[in-house]
Amino acid sequence: MPDEIINAPVQKKLFPLCLATKDLNHPASIKTYISIGGYEALKKILTDKISPSDLLEEIKLSGLRGRGGAGFPTGLKWSFMPKNAKGEKYLVCNSDEGEPGTFKDRDIIRYNPHQIIEGMIIGAYIMDATVGFNYIHGEIWNEYLSFGEALNQARQAGLLGKNILNSDFSFELHAVHGYGAYICGEETALIESIEGKKGQPRFKPPFPATYGIYGKPTCVNNTETFASIPWIIRHGGQAFNDLGVANSGGTKIFSVSGHISNPGNYEIQMGMPFSELLDLAGGVWKGHKLKAVIPGGPSTALVPAHTIMQATMDYDGLSKIGSSLGAGSMIVMDETTCMVNTLKRLSYFFYEESCGQCTPCREGTGWVYRIVKRIVDGQGRLDDLNLLKDVSQKISGRTICALGDAAAVPVLSFIKHFEVEFEYFIRHGKSMIESLND
């Protein structure tokens, strides 16, 4: 079959907004970005001297919610930044995507860095921020370097630095990088990291808007959030909102990985049925049957196949089925997946990445990992499932940041939906799935 026939329906259903340049030649160059209307929103703002409060209303109208996982309304978050504070105010782009199964920010940086930059400049104009940082995940070194190139292009074009486009507005933006710590995706841990410290989350309040980097007002947003801003300003908040469904305005990039035919990023309008997204990604690999899906990354609850097939991909659609949108990191598992082994790996992840600050998380994630491990090692006890639930529930809600809550999510959801598999493993000392294949 010729490529265009295979690709035709896919192209129709994708809505490349944050990834607008991905399929163009030299997608990351400033020329390409300008050729699709890039930096026009910023020029209009500075030429017409549009007031920050009008722009903020537009962001609120767009229904844009934080794309890093929490889904907090962006316009509201921006309105928390103090208006008349003296001295520096910081704006931070959180590109430290370490949630397993997430690789969308990587693609925005790789293919469309200028849209992030324009989004940040507009954000800085609205919040009167003076300096910005894009904190990039340590493992994607090439993207860190290429983002630096994009910053240089923007500086040379007079889009960053003093008196942007000869206006009286100035904003400087730098790329910085992590070096292997999932927790730095938490905004206050990220702030600590920029200050050159261990990435241990801060107790809130005070919130970053009043006490952020070096104690100055700071606003942290996800990469995809910033990349949505220029489109909203160019086309209007309502137009963005209309792309999605109620409570979920706009588009969303879903990173699809695991047992899927075509792993990759799929930017779609919010509200698309899960089954259509699954088709876009080519369906479950090898013609296998779908077993379960983690829709938004391991911090969101696992959903069995028959339930997720009824769901739509938006904030409400996924919360209705007991999970959440998270960062849109959709991990697909086929019928050959052993849930006990999979939970063991996820438990190890949270144990390894707990920053160690709060006792329930530091100790509890270790407990959880060791219990699941002993089940996999054939040493499980029948009471272990109750113990796992008990420990997880005692981590959740008792820690400074959400990593503790996140660690409990896979344990509770895996056992809830696949308890039979766990019981089988405990009773027989081996995996039910592997036994089926014997």
Add this chain to the structure above:
Amino acid sequence: MSKLPKKITKKIDNELLKYPKNQKKSAVMAALQFVQAEHGWLSNKDLSDVADYLEIPEIAVMEVATFYNMYDLKPTGKYKISVCTNISCMLRGVDSLVNHIKQRLKIDFNELTKDEKFCLKESECMGNCDAAPMMVINNEKMYEKISPEKFDVIIKELK
């Protein structure tokens, strides 16, 4: 006179431009990375040199070096191979790849080959899951969609 070579201090000085003059500590992550890229790993002396240069306590540097996974406080040989074993890579068969690597190099995770050429590390999610299974060499060069056969070809090319 700094104990760090000029080519490293030059890079650190560039990094310092991103931060206020009284916040030199902010450059510690990058500084450690530059030193590690040069020496392969971070010795106590390296940590102390970085502390001196940034005028911060040694313990502050140690805290950072021990907290973030990509710093190595032991020799890692000429090539540090970090393999992601997290969920998306696991679903794509990384466990059998890891078994192959361990047999091929005759080492376990966190060990060094006898000729000190290779070291194997288990890594958490690198945010590249559409290319699973995958690995990164010396924290910078990423290799995607690795099969045991492809792995053998890659390491043959590493002189």
